[in-house]
Amino acid sequence: xxPRGSVVCFKYNTPTYRTRFTASMVNKLFLxxxxxxxxxxxxxxxxxxxxxxxxxxxxxxxxxxxxxxDLRNPTSLTRPNCYPRLALFDPSNPYGLxxxxxxxxxxxxxxxxxxxxxxxxxxxxxxxIRGRFCGSLFGGRVGATPExxxxxxxxxxxxxxxxxxxxxxxxxxxxxxLPDAPVWTAADGIYGWQDEIGMKTRRALRRPMPPRIxxxxxxxxxxxxxxxxxxxxxxxxxxxREAPPVRPHGVGNLPPDARMVFFYxxxxxxxxxxxxxxxxxxxxxx
Numbered sequence: 001x002x003p004r005g006s007v008v009c010f011k012y013n014t015p016t017y018r019t020r021f022t023a024s025m026v027n028k029l030f031l032x033x034x035x036x037x038x039x040x041x042x043x044x045x046x047x048x049x050x051x052x053x054x055x056x057x058x059x060x061x062x063x064x065x066x067x068x069x070d071l072r073n074p075t076s077l078t079r080p081n082c083y084p085r086l087a088l089f090d091p092s093n094p095y096g097l098x099x100x101x102x103x104x105x106x107x108x109x110x111x112x113x114x115x116x117x118x119x120x121x122x123x124x125x126x127x128x129i130r131g132r133f134c135g136s137l138f139g140g141r142v143g144a145t146p147e148x149x150x151x152x153x154x155x156x157x158x159x160x161x162x163x164x165x166x167x168x169x170x171x172x173x174x175x176x177x178l179p180d181a182p183v184w185t186a187a188d189g190i191y192g193w194q195d196e197i198g199m200k201t202r203r204a205l206r207r208p209m210p211p212r213i214x215x216x217x218x219x220x221x222x223x224x225x226x227x228x229x230x231x232x233x234x235x236x237x238x239x240x241r242e243a244p245p246v247r248p249h250g251v252g253n254l255p256p257d258a259r260m261v262f263f264y265x266x267x268x269x270x271x272x273x274x275x276x277x278x279x280x281x282x283x284x285x286x
Contacts, residue, residue: 003042005100005118005139007033010085011049012064016072017080019268023054025106028285030059032110036259041115048084048095062095071154073169074162082135082170083158089140089148102139105262107269109285112189112259124148126174127262128183129192131237135171136262137190148177165234179233189259197261198277199251252277 009029011021030045037043046060055061068083087094088101102118117137123144127137151157157173166172174181184190191197249255267273275281 003044003098005043005102005120006097007043007045007118008088008095008097008101008103009045009047009106010064010082010103011047011051011106012069012084014080016077018078018266019080019107021106023051025270026059027054027056029104029106029108029110030056031286032108032284033114034058036110036112036114037118038113038115041118043118044098046095046097065094068152068154071158071169074158074172075167075169079168082168083152083154083173085135085170086149086152086173089145091143091146091150093142097142100139100141103135103137104260105136105264107263108136109261109263109269109281110259111254111261111280111284112257114259116188117184117259122182124174124178125182125184126171127190128185129190130195131239132167133171133175133183134192134262134264135168135174136192136264137184137260138171138174145178148173151177165231165237186255189255189257191255191258191261193261193263193274193278194265197247197249197252197254198267198274199247254278254280 009026011023011026013020026045026047026049033043033045044060045058046062047055048062048064049055050064052061064084065087067087069081071081071083073079073081085103088097088103100121102120117139120139122140124140125138127134152173157176158169161172161176164172164176166175186196247253254261263269263274269281269285
């Protein structure tokens with residue numbers, strides 16, 4: 001039976017980004033999906049990459065387009081440039097995807113049935129966590145939202161999203177253009193390890209530096225406008241980010257309703273720091 005939807009992952013490396021992505025990560029994603037998609041639901045995993053070496057024969061590959069690969073993440077140079085994923089919305093369907101697609105980041109651990117995400121049948125849908133869109137998981141109907149590609153201006157659009165207080169690259173553009181799009185949340189079994197399960201990061205585990213004496217300088221009066229007061233969206237996002245972390249199932253523990261857990265920050269799925277705190281990773285990430 002021909003699949004109605006394509007599961008898509010991207011494997012390419014950005015020189016300034018801390019993480020290096022490998023074929024093993026793609027292969028593990030395929031195996032996790034194969035164990036957690038219904039037997040009566042055909043699916044294909046399409047890896048869009050500039051290096052196919054080491055990929056399983058079950059993984060379909062497409063050469064990554066050069067579109068937007070030379071851009072930088074407007075939030076930070078050390079964050080990844082994910083703008084090449086906007087080509088998924090090119091109405092010409094350059095990657096030859098099925099009628100629907102679901103894009104999944106490689107730092108995921110699939111822990112439960114994900115059939116409903118492959119069969120989402122939406123024009124566009126994204127994961128939302130702590131008040132903001134997250135590009136770790138999004139999907140759509142091919143050709144249904146061409147404006148995400150055709151209206152993106154590499155010279156102007158990154159500045160627009162950054163000025164609006166939106167973080168990231170493609171995920172900021174999604175939220176800028178489609179702020180009212182349907183979303184997935186923790187209620188659907190999608191969790192972020194850094195914000196909803198774990199508590200430590202590599203930075204937190206580093207040896208603390210000795211305290212520095214910083215002189216207290218009276219704040220300068222500023223005539224700059226209060227953007228938080230002017231923009232309710234910015235205010236809600238700031239409140240969500242500053243909300244105290246909640247771990248109702250205990251630090252490091254896997255929520256019983258979890259279907260996918262993403263590691264969009266540090267540490268990553270494959271790092272010892274995360275696996276020591278959450279031993280269940282090794283059970284599923286294989």
